[in-house]
Amino acid sequence: MAHDDNLLPNQPRKTKVPQFRIIAYLFIPLLAILFQVYVPRFVEYLSYLELPLLVTVYFAIMRRQPIAGAVIGSAIGLLQDSLSQHPLGMFGIVKTLVGYFAASISQRFDVENSALRFILSFFFFLFHQFFFWVMASGLLGQNLEFQLPQTIIFAFLNAVVAVPLFLILDRLRTIER
Amino acid sequence: METFLSRYRNLTALLLLIVGQLLLLAYQVKAREDVRLIRIWAVTAVTPMARAIEWVRGGTGGFFSGYVFLRNVQQENHQLREYSSQLKLKNQFLAAELATADRAKALLEFRSRIPSRTLPARVIGTGTGANSRVVYVDRGTADGVKRGMAAITSEGIVGKVVASYPTASLVQLITEQESVAGVISQKNKVRGILKGQGKNTCVVEYIQNEEKLEAGEWFFTSGADRIYPRGLPVGQVKMVREGRGGKEVTVEPSALRGGGIEEMLIVLDGVHGLLPEIETKPDTEISILPPPPGETSTQPAPSAVSEQGGQLQQTDADKIREKYKRLGESQGFEYGASPGRVADFNRPVPAAPPPPKPETVKPPEPAKQ
Numbered sequence: 319m320a321h322d323d324n325l326l327p328n329q330p331r332k333t334k335v336p337q338f339r340i341i342a343y344l345f346i347p348l349l350a351i352l353f354q355v356y357v358p359r360f361v362e363y364l365s366y367l368e369l370p371l372l373v374t375v376y377f378a379i380m381r382r383q384p385i386a387g388a389v390i391g392s393a394i395g396l397l398q399d400s401l402s403q404h405p406l407g408m409f410g411i412v413k414t415l416v417g418y419f420a421a422s423i424s425q426r427f428d429v430e431n432s433a434l435r436f437i438l439s440f441f442f443f444l445f446h447q448f449f450f451w452v453m454a455s456g457l458l459g460q461n462l463e464f465q466l467p468q469t470i471i472f473a474f475l476n477a478v479v480a481v482p483l484f485l486i487l488d489r490l491r492t493i494e495r
Numbered sequence: 496m497e498t499f500l501s502r503y504r505n506l507t508a509l510l511l512l513i514v515g516q517l518l519l520l521a522y523q524v525k526a527r528e529d530v531r532l533i534r535i536w537a538v539t540a541v542t543p544m545a546r547a548i549e550w551v552r553g554g555t556g557g558f559f560s561g562y563v564f565l566r567n568v569q570q571e572n573h574q575l576r577e578y579s580s581q582l583k584l585k586n587q588f589l590a591a592e593l594a595t596a597d598r599a600k601a602l603l604e605f606r607s608r609i610p611s612r613t614l615p616a617r618v619i620g621t622g623t624g625a626n627s628r629v630v631y632v633d634r635g636t637a638d639g640v641k642r643g644m645a646a647i648t649s650e651g652i653v654g655k656v657v658a659s660y661p662t663a664s665l666v667q668l669i670t671e672q673e674s675v676a677g678v679i680s681q682k683n684k685v686r687g688i689l690k691g692q693g694k695n696t697c698v699v700e701y702i703q704n705e706e707k708l709e710a711g712e713w714f715f716t717s718g719a720d721r722i723y724p725r726g727l728p729v730g731q732v733k734m735v736r737e738g739r740g741g742k743e744v745t746v747e748p749s750a751l752r753g754g755g756i757e758e759m760l761i762v763l764d765g766v767h768g769l770l771p772e773i774e775t776k777p778d779t780e781i782s783i784l785p786p787p788p789g790e791t792s793t794q795p796a797p798s799a800v801s802e803q804g805g806q807l808q809q810t811d812a813d814k815i816r817e818k819y820k821r822l823g824e825s826q827g828f829e830y831g832a833s834p835g836r837v838a839d840f841n842r843p844v845p846a847a848p849p850p851p852k853p854e855t856v857k858p859p860e861p862a863k864q
Contacts, residue, residue, distance in 0.1 A: 355620040355631070356545055362755055365626050384505040392512050398623040400537035403657045403667055407520035409624070414512045418505075457520060462672050463692065472626070 336380050336491040346487065347373050347394045355401060366472045368443060370398050372480045374413050375442050376487050378420035379429040391417025405458070412449045416442050432481050439480035443473040538631075538660045545619040546633065595757070602758055605649035610768060611724050613760035614638055616646070619663065628671040628693065629654075634761060635662045643722060645762040651728040651750035652676065652716060653759045666759070669729075669748050670697060677719030678729050678746075682773055683707045686717055689729060689746060696733060699744040704737045714746055718767045726768030818844055 350369035358365035374394050378387030395413030399406045420442060427434055447469045454460045599615075606613050614634055622629030634640050636659050646653040646666045654674060658665040667674055674691035678699060685706045687699040702708065712732045718725030730752075734745040750756065819838075823830055825845040828838040 351623055352541065352544060354623050354627075355541060356548060358621045358627075359618060359630075359755060365621065368624075370623065385508040388509050388512050392516065396516075396533075397537060400534045401541060402623045402627070403629050403665055403671075404624075405520055405523040406533060407516040407523075410516045411513055411520070414509070414516065418509050422505075458524065460673060465693070 335382050336488075338377075338380075338490055339492055342490050343377070343390070346377075346490075347390075347397065351394075351398055351401065354398075366475055367479060368446065368472075368476055369483075370394050370409075371413065371416065371443060371446050372439060372476060372483055373487075374417050375420045375439060375480070376484050378417040379424035379435075379438065380491075381421055382424045382429075384418045384421040384425075387417035387419075387421025388414045389417070391415070391420075404454075408450065408453060408458075411453065412446050415449065416446055419445075432485075435484050436477045436481050440473045440477035443476045444469060447472075534658065535660050538663055542619065542631070542633075542660075542663045545631065549617075549619050598758055601649050602760060606760055610766035611762050612764035612766075613647070613762050614640065615758060616640075616664070616761050617758050618756060622665065626693065628668040628691070629657070630666050630668065630756070631663050632666055632759065632761070633663060635660050635664050637661050639763055640664045640761050645723045645765060646759045647723070647727055647762060648750045648756070648759050650752070651730060651748060652723050653750045653756060655722050656761065664761070668751060668756075670695060670751055675720065676723055676729065677717040678714040679717040679770065680708060680732075681713040681715055681770055682709065683712065684770075686719075687714075687744065689714065695747070695751065697730070697746050697748055699732075699746055700741070702742040702744055704742055706742065708732060708735050708742060708744060710735055715770050724762065724765035724767050726770055821845055 347370060350373045353369050354367070374387075374391045377390045381387055381390070391413035392410050395408075395410035396406060398409040398413070402409065420438065423429075423438065429435065429438070448464065451462055451464045454462050602615060606615070616632035616634040618630045619633045620631040621627055622631070632646075640656055640659045642656055642659055644656045646655060652669055654666045654668040654671070656664050657667045668691070669676060669689065670691045670693070672691055672693040674689075674697075676689040677686070678689045679686050683706070685702055685708050687702045689697050689699050691697050699714065710732050714729040714732065716723040716725055716727040716729060728749055730746040730748040730750075732744060733747045734743075736743050750759075819840065820830075822840055822842060822844060823838045826838050826842070828836065
């Protein structure tokens with residue numbers, strides 16, 4: 319049986335790595351966090367959107383370097399933590415892991431594919447929420463309830479938003495090397 | 496070692512980042528202290544932007560949206576429709592302004608009514624995290640706001656301040672999962688702990704199944720949590736049923752009913768109040784005649800009068816007390832005045848004085864035909 323090397327190669331993909339301006343790395347996460355701070359005030363239903371997570375996933379899969387993904391995730395997570403009621407490090411740790419794993423996956427898969435981006439966003443939202451719940455329960459001893467059906471619906475909605483969002487962010491690319 | 500680190504470079508970097516943040520987390524949990532500097536930087540950086548957006552929205556947002564909308568209408572044709580749309584928009588804008596003014600007026604009126612010292616605050620943003628139930632308000636330590644202060648409106652309690660910074664404070668809404676408040680029901684005086692559950696409703700825990708509680712009953716703050724002053728409305732019971740460990744009670748917080756909140760009062764100096772009494776309206780649907788002439792309605796019912804003494808005796812304890820009193824009196828013993836001497840309680844109980852004869856009402860004679 320023929321094996322499709324392009325789908326799941328044994329070696330990391332040797333594709334071009336898109337580059338962004340430094341200002342994009344600074345302002346897009348900041349805008350995502352500001353969106354989360356400000357917009358749900360007026361449109362309450364948008365509070366389910368976890369834009370900082372989607373931005374983390376996007377930059378991580380575009381950079382295709384696990385260390386860069388982890389650093390981006392940790393920076394966005396810590397900034398998000400500093401504006402939340404949780405101790406610093408809760409979102410930071412979770413997003414560090416998300417960034418690392420997203421970047422690792424992008425070395426093996428074609429992350430330009432919208433269907434794969436949808437699946438990755440769905441999966442990483444579930445992972446993010448579940449791991450955050452584990453940390454809040456295990457490390458902080460908080461008695462939080464993990465609402466699986468609601469989380470699955472939110473994961474789906476975030477994945478739906480992620481596909482066009484990633485296409486918009488694709489336009490901000492500058493060089494590919 | 497160098498080879499090992501270079502071989503597992505990615506994993507090492509990940510571990511370093513995770514361990515670093517875990518140490519940061521452990522420090523905060525162990526010392527029960529926040530890394531305040533980072534938060535102050537972040538909040539101070541974000542607050543001016545949030546204020547600016549709020550100002551733009553409040554001041555020119557309505558006009559701008561109206562202008563854009565009118566341009567679209569103009570391109571589409573009729574001037575009359577354009578004029579109508581403009582009026583509608585203006586009407587909406589004025590209605591929104593009026594609603595804001597009404598809310599502010601109600602809040603100020605409420606502020607002057609309650610004994611607690613409060614500070615008006617305006618919401619300028621929400622917390623981060625999906626489905627977060629915390630909000631930022633435009634008052635901070637510079638205005639005297641401290642962590643642990645209650646946030647209320649005229650409709651009820653909103654939440655409590657969980658962090659305060661120089662220019663803003665973070666208020667955890669009562670619907671947040673970690674929120675708790677001591678509450679007491681208005682009618683049956685049932686006490687419980689109100690807990691948020693990350694939804695629009697809260698639950699009240701630690702209520703025994705034997706306790707009486709009705710749907711629609713109001714809960715007020717009990718003051719037991721030392722956060723919310725006693726006597727503030729919390730919400731109405733939406734659902735109540737018996738559960739395994741106690742009653743399952745769902746309460747809809749009255750202050751957060753209908754979605755978002757724009758303004759609130761921060762309680763700087765809380766003063767406990769009283770629970771408001773239930774207003775019982777006279778039932779106008781049932782006709783009751785006044786008492787007949789010569790009789791008063793204040794007379795006790797015959798069943799309430801003792802057969803022996805003609806005095807009101809409502810309990811068994813009252814009857815026993817009366818029996819011992821009569822025994823002591825028959826032996827010339829005065830309770831509390833004769834130390835060392837004890838009345839003989841084995842003697843037969845003397846007969847009670849005859850009860851007053853009840854008034855007999857002569858039935859009217861039938862008319863002779």
